Amino acid sequence: MSVLADIAATYRGPVPVLGRRLAGGQREDRALAILMAGCVVLYIAQWPRLAREAHLSDAPLDMLLGGSLLAVVFIVPLVLYALAGVSHLIGRMLGGQGTYHAARMALFWALLASGPVFLLNGLMQGFAGETAQSQVTGLLALGIFLWFWLAGLMAVERGRV
Structure with missing residues (x-):
């Protein structure tokens, strides 16, 4: 499946998608590409907030x-x-059977x-500022990230993926 289709499928169930991603073998280049793509998305998500901050404080946007x-x-x-690595070590101490690569893929995916x-969340912070609505979307984003990561990590360490 394409990356966009896999992202949409992750919202229905993160473990099967992670399993498909890991079925391609232990490829560190794919893990790094997924990590960098995720970081670029996070960087782009900061743009509206930074533009608002630059406008309100007269700080140079390029520096932010x-x-x-x-x-x-x-x-x-x-x-x-x-x-x-730390999450995999904790999983190992609790009897986990996964690999470092699988733990990295669970986090990066x-x-x-x-x-x-x-x-x-970035749009909410850019348009509304630090309001209750932007805090709710921030908590929602954090909760979804933790759900995807912990579900994938537990499946990997339990050997279900």
């Missing part, structure tokens, strides 16, 4: 965008690799698949 680019596209991937909700 550059700082966000550095953080989201260059630093966050390193943090996510470490988080995937959850990030990319939850991207549309993070884009919605």
